[in-house]
Amino acid sequence: MLGLGILGWIIIGGLAGWIASKLMKTDAQQGILLNIVVGIIGGLLGGFLLKLLGTDVEGGGLWFSFFTCLGGAVILLFLVRLVTGRNRALR
Numbered sequence: 001m002l003g004l005g006i007l008g009w010i011i012i013g014g015l016a017g018w019i020a021s022k023l024m025k026t027d028a029q030q031g032i033l034l035n036i037v038v039g040i041i042g043g044l045l046g047g048f049l050l051k052l053l054g055t056d057v058e059g060g061g062l063w064f065s066f067f068t069c070l071g072g073a074v075i076l077l078f079l080v081r082l083v084t085g086r087n088r089a090l091r
Contacts, residue, residue: 009043018032026081039070042070042076046070
């Protein structure tokens with residue numbers, strides 16, 4: 001994913017963060033900026049977890065990067081919900 005550049009990170013992270021917030025029903029509490037942040041952090045989290053499982057994340061391509069960001073963002077939102085309580089999301 002590093003080959004995409006910063007604009008690629010923002011676009012993929014924003015889309016993945018937005019879709020993750022829809023899946024986790026936190027979209028009403030989040031704006032576009034927080035969706036981008038969640039997607040980018042989710043990408044880092046997803047990439048880290050996949051590397052721990054022995055998956056080659058370097059040459060995965062655009063779709064692999066997107067689904068890595070999406071999966072990581074969903075995990076991130078789930079963990080935030082666990083820590084902050086069921087009815088609250090990222091604020």
